[in-house]
Amino acid sequence: MSTNQLYAGYKSELADFRLAFSRGGAYTAIVLVLLGVGLDYGQYPQQQLAFAVARVVVSLLIAGVVVVLYSAIGRRFAPWLTLTWLLPQIMIAWMISQTEGVQSPYYVGLNLAIFASGIALPFGLWQNLVFGLLSYLLYVLACLFHAGGIEPMGTFIVNSLFLLFAAAASGVYTFFNERARFILFRLKAEVAEKNAELEVINRKLVDIKGQMLQQEKMAAIGTLAAGLLHEVNNPVNFCLMAIEVAMEEPQAKESESLTECLVDAKQGMQRIQHIVSDLKTFAYRKPGAEVEGTPFLFEKALDSSIRLTAHELRGVKMTRELPDDTLVLGDEAAVIGVLINLFSNAALAMRKAGTAAPAIHTTVRWADSRLHVTVRDNGPGIAAENLARVFEPFFTTRDVGQGLGLGLSISYAVIERHGGQLFAESELGQWAAFSFDLPRAE
Numbered sequence: 001m002s003t004n005q006l007y008a009g010y011k012s013e014l015a016d017f018r019l020a021f022s023r024g025g026a027y028t029a030i031v032l033v034l035l036g037v038g039l040d041y042g043q044y045p046q047q048q049l050a051f052a053v054a055r056v057v058v059s060l061l062i063a064g065v066v067v068v069l070y071s072a073i074g075r076r077f078a079p080w081l082t083l084t085w086l087l088p089q090i091m092i093a094w095m096i097s098q099t100e101g102v103q104s105p106y107y108v109g110l111n112l113a114i115f116a117s118g119i120a121l122p123f124g125l126w127q128n129l130v131f132g133l134l135s136y137l138l139y140v141l142a143c144l145f146h147a148g149g150i151e152p153m154g155t156f157i158v159n160s161l162f163l164l165f166a167a168a169a170s171g172v173y174t175f176f177n178e179r180a181r182f183i184l185f186r187l188k189a190e191v192a193e194k195n196a197e198l199e200v201i202n203r204k205l206v207d208i209k210g211q212m213l214q215q216e217k218m219a220a221i222g223t224l225a226a227g228l229l230h231e232v233n234n235p236v237n238f239c240l241m242a243i244e245v246a247m248e249e250p251q252a253k254e255s256e257s258l259t260e261c262l263v264d265a266k267q268g269m270q271r272i273q274h275i276v277s278d279l280k281t282f283a284y285r286k287p288g289a290e291v292e293g294t295p296f297l298f299e300k301a302l303d304s305s306i307r308l309t310a311h312e313l314r315g316v317k318m319t320r321e322l323p324d325d326t327l328v329l330g331d332e333a334a335v336i337g338v339l340i341n342l343f344s345n346a347a348l349a350m351r352k353a354g355t356a357a358p359a360i361h362t363t364v365r366w367a368d369s370r371l372h373v374t375v376r377d378n379g380p381g382i383a384a385e386n387l388a389r390v391f392e393p394f395f396t397t398r399d400v401g402q403g404l405g406l407g408l409s410i411s412y413a414v415i416e417r418h419g420g421q422l423f424a425e426s427e428l429g430q431w432a433a434f435s436f437d438l439p440r441a442e
């Protein structure tokens with residue numbers, strides 16, 4: 001943060017602070033001015049009534065200023081309205097001129113106000129000096145206008161010096177007060193800045209933790225799949241062979257129900273074979289290893305995947321936004337697999353939700369030597385609690401037997417092998433979007 005910015009922030013904070021203190025100061029002034037009737041009673045009982053009226057008038061004027069302080073204009077001029085404290089000074093000066101002039105002990109009241117302005121009021125240095133000097137000027141005028149003039153001169157000099165000392169002391173006090181406030185404010189701004197930095201680091205850490213968790217899960221599935229593949233592939237293969245042989249048997253050809261059973265058994269075995277081959281993606285994954293691909297045009301992969309999902313995409317409006325050149329490096333077949341998965345997931349979700357005008361928009365753009373692809377549908381979206389889980393192997397919201405929940409986790413692994421990241425965003429009931437990135441072919 002620059003010093004100027006800091007100073008601007010300080011000024012606005014100071015304005016609020018001053019406003020609150022100005023009100024407090026005004027209330028204190030009203031109370032002290034009114035309580036002064038006690039002084040009049042002790043020192044000038046003959047003027048008791050006239051002075052009491054003056055005190056009430058001054059108090060009312062100060063109260064008027066308090067009302068103004070609550071308005072927008074009051075806010076703007078708060079520092080100068082604080083000079084309302086001059087009203088009691090004028091009153092005291094008038095009382096001095098009306099009574100004993102230089103000899104009046106009321107000059108102590110002027111001194112008190114000068115001190116209070118430095119200690120209790122949020123005056124700036126200049127305001128404070130102006131206030132002190134004006135107070136002294138009022139004192140000089142009061143003595144001049146007194147019937148007996150400036151007499152005795154010695155007392156006038158002593159009182160003058162005391163008033164000027166008070167003004168100087170109050171000025172020094174104000175100067176250090178203001179510096180302390182500035183340092184405090186700067187510390188506050190620095191703490192806020194550091195807190196904001198910490199927040200960013202925290203968010204990054206949460207992100208990294210999420211990614212590491214995902215990678216760990218994938219690696220665990222990979223190890224499990226490697227073992228399973230070995231154990232499952234052989235028996236599945238000889239079961240399939242046995243079924244084929246059984247289907248050729250005359251008894252099987254004669255019995256319709258037997259043929260049906262064998263066809264079912266064969267389909268079941270084929271499904272197991274597909275699952276096993278899907279799991280291969282995890283089994284042969286080397287963490288961190290990037291794909292050794294060949295250059296291909298992403299646009300062509302997009303066309304192929306749309307052709308291959310044509311059946312599922314019936315009735316879905318397909319739109320796209322592509323740059324001229326989409327040459328990327330990677331495993332074209334695997335990327336087509338990812339797109340097929342994203343398109344069929346979107347189409348299925350929209351069909352299931354009965355989306356009125358189903359549409360899928362694919363946006364493709366280059367950024368930092370990588371091609372960024374977003375596939376967005378206007379379907380039912382994904383609930384926040386499921387958004388991170390959709391990439392988990394075997395996570396599915398489909399009915400039993402309809403989906404394995406492997407599609408997105410395999411796609412995630414494919415994109416990861418390309419040094420990219422697949423992630424989902426969604427607004428429930430509005431849309432879902434899946435984004436990934438691929439390296440540019442040099």
Ligand code: ADP
Binds near residue numbers: 349391404408
């Ligand atoms: P499967 O399709 O077998 O369920 P996937 O891993 O491909 O497995 O998807 C996991 C889950 O993610 C789906 O069951 C579905 O709940 C959710 N999903 C994926 N794509 C979308 C989408 N476009 N809109 C809504 N939900 C989706």
